[in-house]
Amino acid sequence: EYLFKVLVIGDLGTGKTSFIKRYVHHSFSDHYRATIGVDFALKVIEWDDERVVRLQLWDVAGQERFGNMTRVYYKEAVGCILVYDVNKMSSFEGCNRWKEDLDEKVSLPNGDRIPCVLVGNKKDKDSESEPFVTGNLEEFCKSKGYAGWFETSAKDNINVDETIKFLISCVSDVK
Ligand code: GTP
Ligand code: MG
Secondary structure, X not given: OEEEEEEEEEOOOOOHHHHHHHHXXXXXXXXXXXXXXXXXXXXXXXXXXXXXXXXXXXXXXXXHHHXXXXXXXXXXXXXXXEEEEOOOHHHHHHHHHHHHHHHHHOOOOOOOOXXXXXXXXXXXXXXXXXXXXXXXXXXXXXXXXXXXXXXXXXXXXXXXXXXXHHHHHHHHHHO
């Protein structure tokens, strides 16, 4: 049995809480209520015949980027999901700051960076503006040190399970 602490971080309103709610409770709401501080969710996954993963999801409020509690929240995390809104350029740019903050404050016992997956959420929405991310972010992720990249919709349940599955496989690899 494994216990994995996974962080979900990113700018205000990008859909972190919705992503977790979709994954854990299979539901979605259009209503926005900003997270204050941090919330928790637990999901028990039968990973394979031998292993059960207890996934502890730490839903860190977007407004915490400007606070000084992140060091406390990040402690002993083994993986991270960094969420931006595919319709909001500023939230994509914000990822740089979040990623720096993360890598500065937490690492694996061997000193390596914790695996972090970049997630472009709200893929269901028809944007009025041109998409600012086009094509494949593979190279970008490599250069910035992300383990991988997914475009998701918490609303329409696109790529949510896939993202978590991928992250757990990254975490299991290094554990
Ligand atoms: P903070 O807690 O303030 O950091 O925000 P958050 O990242 O937790 O965002 P939250 O999940 O509360 O979602 C913000 C708003 O975006 C809500 O109104 C959600 O309904 C909406 N939203 C979240 N995910 C999606 C999505 O995949 N598609 C669409 N269309 N809307 C979404
Ligand atoms: Mg939230």
